[in-house]
Amino acid sequence: MKEPAQDLKIQLKRTAEEYKLLFEQVPCYVVVIDKEFKIVRANKLASDMIKNLKGEYCYSALKGRKEKCIECTARRTFEDGMQHTGHHIWKLSNQGTLNMHVITGPLKNEDGNYDLVMEMAVDISKTVKLQDNLEVAHNYLESLINTSMDGIIGISKKGKVEVFNSAARSLFDIGQGQIVSLEDINTMLPKGFLAQVSEGKGHVYLPEAELKRSNGDKFYGRLIGNKLMGSKETIGMAFSVHDISQMKKLEKEKIEAERMAIVGQTVAGLAHGIKNLINALDGGIYFLKSGIGKGDIKRIHKGIETLVRNIERIRLFSKAFLNYSRFRAITPALNNPADIVTEVVESFAAKISENNIKIKLQVDPQLALVPLDYEKIHECVTNLVGNAIDAFADVDKDRDKKIWVTAYEEEGAIYIEVKDNGCGIDKDHRKRLFNKFFTTKGLEGTGLGLLMTQKIIQEHGGNISVLSKKGEGSIFRLRLIRGRLPKISD
Template identity: 25%
Template structure:
């Protein structure tokens, strides 16, 4: 009974059987209910049709008030087997016609069952649905009866001269037909018995089929699966369960077979690993021992055996160090006390007398109850590391001496907030601070302007040139900064080296100013031509005024206004030229800003426009409209463009003079300077081309060198292109020469478009 109670097959059959029984019983119940409802609906509808037939059959007789004919019709219809009663009531509840003579002229109680259907409310109801006019009750002989009562309506013919029914009466009476349900109930009972018999038959047949299927396709395969699992548990990992079906049990059998194979493979692997771990324990290149609470050696590996040659039952401290009692700082003792792993560094003497250093690590060994029964101690020889540490300490001292004595200031900055963590002694000579005054401050405090911007630059760049710093005395220093990421201890830092370029920049400024003065000398002739025209206009106008005044002649107002306007405009022009010269010649620091190159190029040309025109040199413009802005110093860029225009002018003049001396016709030579601007990708490009002598390949690589010039002595300093190269580089641009399809020089300048 216990096996049956725990049998999966029995549970499966029982569950399926109960489910099948409930399903078939539910189907049988609803099927019987449906048939009962259908039979009753058919009987009710048939009885209602019979009621309507009787009313139609007696209609004519009622119209002529032929009582005998009405009685005859009702008796003939009442002879049918299923009909129990046919009664016609008047409005007072008196039976006027019936298929039974004993019922005629009897007065029924108005609250009786047939009458109560309509007289349950005042006034009485006269329009009812079929379901409301139907009643079922039991006869005295024990079988059920169905009654359908139908009202007899007052028609126009009923209130004629031959009848006495008033017109305001809607109901004259009621027709009540009662039929027997004895046959119908018998048919329903037979149907119920058939359905129940069919249900029992289907349940039994299905149960037997399910039992056979479960027995053959479930119980027997499960028995084989159980037997196969027992064999795997006994170690027969490669035994196969003999179940060859393509259903879930077949898949389970394949899974069990696969599981047995995998368990066998893993067991073999575990055996190999056990052997490997044993070999590792024996051959690991460090000392491993297992000790009890009395520090007695329970086990050790080959390395320990070869190094110390212990005896059986030897004590740890005696085998290691030849001591008679345990060490004062013993990690094994601590492990037995708190059950945790402990660490220490030990030193001892080998058999050959050399000093050895170890890192000692212990771990507890527990039994199944969690009790500490032994401690494992592992010792790693760190003698080479100790020697390296000593060498590293010497090396650190050496490199710290280098760090301290580097002539440039070196800062160690926190990579997150740029706080100065350390610095060398050179900051005293450059910045005037003592080391303890500047450590733990922020490196950005040294910047004079836009500290947030330079903080971002330090985080993203490796080189920052020409930055303004301020020393302790408040003086401005120009420095170049070099940044490299590093580690300071375990902290990420930046190594920042600054180079003081203040004196170099001052020298460069002097050279640039010298170049400007030389350029101003070159520009003097052009400026004279430019100033000559407004002075001539002013001279002419003043002579005219004096002449008229001497003759005491009146000057017309329109003429006076026109000449005054001319004088005013030419004074403005002369003032503009003089201011331009003064601004150009003024000494200024580099200051980058957004620049529109077209405007700077046109401003540089204004000074030479009249001079070039007088010398017969044509300037061809090809400027891109809406040219993007760049970052640069407009004053210094103007100096670059002026240098290039002067060089182009001199080259054209030199070529013209050479052709004249060679007896060639100089009129046939083109005297043009081409000025172009355009955008290429993310670059703004400026091209300056001339029709002069050009640049030979031999000197192409030397033209940007300081003091290199191809002009005659006294006609050039050799600084123009060198300074122009430096200015463009400081503005983040490039300048180069390009081979010209013609004969002259061709300079190409490129700048990155401003990111603002």
């Protein structure tokens, strides 16, 4: 049997070898420092990185310093015998540097005293670099958000307002130190918009939204809401607000200018129409007088026919202009444009059949209700369909007469189109369609139908356009922008 002392000696030797192996192979840099801050031992990883460590001062060998470090963790451990951690920068022999997370602890004897400290260091250079890059990215994004001219709002998954940039504070009249809550955001944005973004997928876009400042004042903005998604779940919401109040003001001024222009065109057209009628009456009187003077019955009849024809024209002209000048203010209510277009087409059924015309009606079944004057828009569409029917008056009888009437919505605007393959309008006449009492229908027309249509559409904040080619047909298009439609009175 082995002696107990021999067994203990073997066990101690084995333990020493294990500790030595652990010291050398541990995956971090390990050095042992004495009270003079000299390195008395270093493991393989530390020795391979920095040569000739043993016997050198730690602050000199590891950090290239001539004096002790103020932030030295080893010194703090020598002072109180406790473990300490810190962030040190080691300088390598190749002029490179490493960011180290350092832990120091005392190497105590059996009696509890110690004169050595073990320092273990882990290279966190990649982590520090990544952290620096993240900080740069964060600062960049923060600067981008804060300097944006658009209001940027960010809401976390838990409903906390995490981002509310300077532009947003200016738009909604919120002080820099004032905290903004989810309830505040819900009040500022259009009713139901927050829930629509939260419950939807992707982004929600409102080209013209009515928003509310903290003091209750309203303004118009272009609003985008996004539901933010992580890899598997929702992480929050983001909103962008662009102030379009100035643009709305300019649009209103433009519409008003267009309305005033129509008034001017009306006066000019009236003067032009009256002048033409006076000339026509003068011609009739001339034939009548000269016929009486010469006793020429045919000439007298011609003068009377001319007077009668133009007096009838005066009657039609006066009636149409009176209706135009008495134009009542529009009274908007929620209506479906598809219903109006369908009713107009149905009202022309007999006339279309009599003239052997094929008409195709196509309306978008998804058209939503919009605020407009049903009767006035009905009048506009009636004018356009009536003009399309009249466009076949002078075409070849063998032509396959067709009219297409469509109603649809695209990018926040309602479109009503009336297309025909009739006689078309030449370039000179197209220029005169909307600025004078101009008609191509002779005695049958007054030239006020399209002016009336234009005025009604402008009262609704929209516009009318025409595409036409002589001999091939025309397309008249009404455009009603949702954001510019009149408000319904309470």
